[in-house]
Amino acid sequence: MLAGVLALSVALLGACGGSSAAPPAPTTPAAPAAAAAGTAVLKVHDFAFDPLTVAPGTRITLVNSDSAPHNATATDGSFKSADATPGHDVSFAAPSKPGAYSFLCTVHPNMKGTLTVK
Numbered sequence: 029m030l031a032g033v034l035a036l037s038v039a040l041l042g043a044c045g046g047s048s049a050a051p052p053a054p055t056t057p058a059a060p061a062a063a064a065a066g067t068a069v070l071k072v073h074d075f076a077f078d079p080l081t082v083a084p085g086t087r088i089t090l091v092n093s094d095s096a097p098h099n100a101t102a103t104d105g106s107f108k109s110a111d112a113t114p115g116h117d118v119s120f121a122a123p124s125k126p127g128a129y130s131f132l133c134t135v136h137p138n139m140k141g142t143l144t145v146k
């Protein structure tokens with residue numbers, strides 16, 4: 029009986045320790061900083077855009093917290109998002125050229141914002 033317990037212990041130790049099989053490689057990109065690179069969130073709430081500064085070409089997600097649809101359309105035509113209906117985010121690419129881009133929501137043209145690319 030004692031021998032059986034010892035044998036079991038040895039087996040468990042062997043299973044835990046000596047295996048040369050590598051654990052799953054730590055390739056999961058869990059770092060928040062890395063995930064944030066190249067993407068940004070443009071928040072819309074109370075019929076107003078939050079100001080946003082991004083790097084050229086950043087993928088911007090328009091997150092709409094209002095009960096009406098909104099979009100972000102550059103007044104110079106350099107970008108245009110689809111309509112973000114409530115609870116349905118849309119994304120678009122920031123211009124590749126640095127600058128301050130005025131934009132508006134074509135559903136509510138009095139909604140204006142500025143996207144800074146640098």
Ligand SMILES: [Cu+2]
Pocket residue numbers: 096097098099133134135136139
């Ligand atoms: Cu709107």
